[in-house]
Amino acid sequence: MVEEIPLFFPPTKPIDEAELQDTGTSSKKRYLRRHHESGQETLMADYFVEESEYNEDIFRHRLRISKRLFLKIVSDVEANNPWFEEGVDARMKKGFTQLQKVTSAIKQLATGNTPDENDEYLHMAERTSRECLEYFCETVCKIYAPEFLRRLTSHDMALLYQAHEDKHHLPGMVGSLDCTHFV
Structure with a gap:
């Protein structure tokens, strides 16, 4: 036979209304000196x-x-x-x-x-x-x-082609890349 152990709960005090209104957010801001x-x-x-x-x-x-x-x-x-x-x-x-x-x-x-x-x-x-x-x-x-942050002009494209060719030695490669089709 299993013996039952009585559970003891301490008597609860009545809840104060001020405690109910305080949700943990204080109106005072905590200042943390960050140096x-x-x-x-x-x-x-x-x-x-x-x-x-x-x-x-x-x-x-x-x-x-x-x-x-x-x-x-x-x-x-x-x-x-x-x-x-x-x-x-x-x-x-x-x-x-x-x-x-x-x-x-x-x-x-x-x-x-x-x-x-x-x-x-x-x-x-x-x-x-x-x-x-x-x-x-x-x-x-x-x-x-x-x-x-504007649309490229033909002059801008010419500069890009030239910079790409100077660096990679592959002329005219900008337009052939996926997702870079310019009108």
Whole structure:
């Protein structure tokens, strides 16, 4: 015969209405100091100082863009969108630099990183990283769309043919590739 063990449940206290209304989301935001100044220092030491940790080949491999083009895009974006200018926050602390913001956006685009992956390297919150990507894409489209996001002209095609022939020594190959039929 199996002996039954009585289950003991402690008496429950009455539930307070305030507890029912609190769903776990507090009206106070928790502040997490991310030390973004050290993120800037690391970025500079890795790529942008005279004796940087990594050379231009590694920069190109990691961000899928040359350093010269990257710096041109940083200056163009900063000149065309005040959000990319370095500012101060409500605590009078320096904000993220243009290099950090553009690096965050380009790393997300080039490598498919999620926004929260920038926290460890750039010390940037997921939300800020997402904003960087959003503002970066808006600004780049505004700046470069008239020149680069347009239909190709016959002159553009001639330049592409010439560049392809110079590099691969195969004349007239652009039109023969699948999915690149130009009218």
